[in-house]
Amino acid sequence: MALSKLIGGRVEETQAKRERRKEARPGELLDAALDLFVEKGFAATKSEEVAARAGVSKGTLFLYFPSKEELFKAVVRENISGRFQEWNQEFERFEGSSADMVRYCMKVWWERVGMTRASGITKLIISEARNFPDIAAFYQQEVIRPGQDLLRRILQRGVDRGELHVPDIEYAAYLITASMVFLIMGKHSLGACVPTDHPLDAERYLSCHMETMLRGLCTRPEDNDKGAGRNRK
Incomplete structure (x- = not known):
């Protein structure tokens, strides 16, 4: 019983960390995008560069922002x-x-x-x-x-x-x-x-x-x- 509780507690803790990480991702992506847009301009900034700087995959980036244009708009609204x-x-x-x-x-x-x-x-x-x-x-x-x-x-x-x-x-x-x-x-x-x-x-x-x-x-x-x-x- 004690072992099952311990395992269950660790699972819940892992899930909680994942949830917190998921909630943080849009902000991290916008922060990375702002840096790159300012450094390189809109045309030269690539979506995969933004994802890499934020530490996520390109697919994850597109879950939140379906295009580079939408990402830029979100950066402008945020800042x-x-x-x-x-x-x-x-x-x-x-x-x-x-x-x-x-x-x-x-x-x-x-x-x-x-x-x-x-x-x-x-x-x-x-x-x-x-x-x-x-x-x-x-x-x-x-x-x-x-x-x-x-x-x-x-x-x-x-x-x-x-x-x-x-x-x-x-x-x-x-x-x-x-x-x-x-x-x-x-x-x-x-x-x-x-x-x-x-x-x-x-x-x-x-x-x-x-x-x-x-x-x-x-x-x-x-x-x-x-x-x-x-x-x-």
Whole structure:
């Protein structure tokens, strides 16, 4: 009886480990895929390479993601587009001035995306979008449009509260996006052209860009931090 219990316990333990391993596989596959997509690009990354790096068979990979395109989409959702619900909720709860909200938006983007491996996804899209129109359309729908919508909401909030003067909200949103793209390209491509004795400081750049832009948008630039535009008669 004791032996049978011991054997049964070991079987259950083995099954439990297998279940935990099975649950971990999608995350491990997405992590491996992100690394390879950023390192090699979409076209050059092979499904079997992703499987090998995650320590599983190619067949196991296809159980979770039936094609490389679906794998890429899952990587984008896991690292970028899946976060827009969270970011929009933060927008709803934000209590500071609209200028502070713009600053916070850029700070959060840099900390959660820009300075992480996920920033390489944008560089990949810029490089390969014309060769893979379906991937480009997906990225536009899941990342670019929600991102621009959120930035427009932030700027519209500033206009409605009398804190910002924005002649063209749609294109002002592009001004913010441009700084993100510049840093990503600097990190993954253009950085190789920057003198080693004068490296680009991302946080310093973002701060300079935001302050320069905000002083052009605020109704009273000298009172930007105070949000004094709300009190003008």
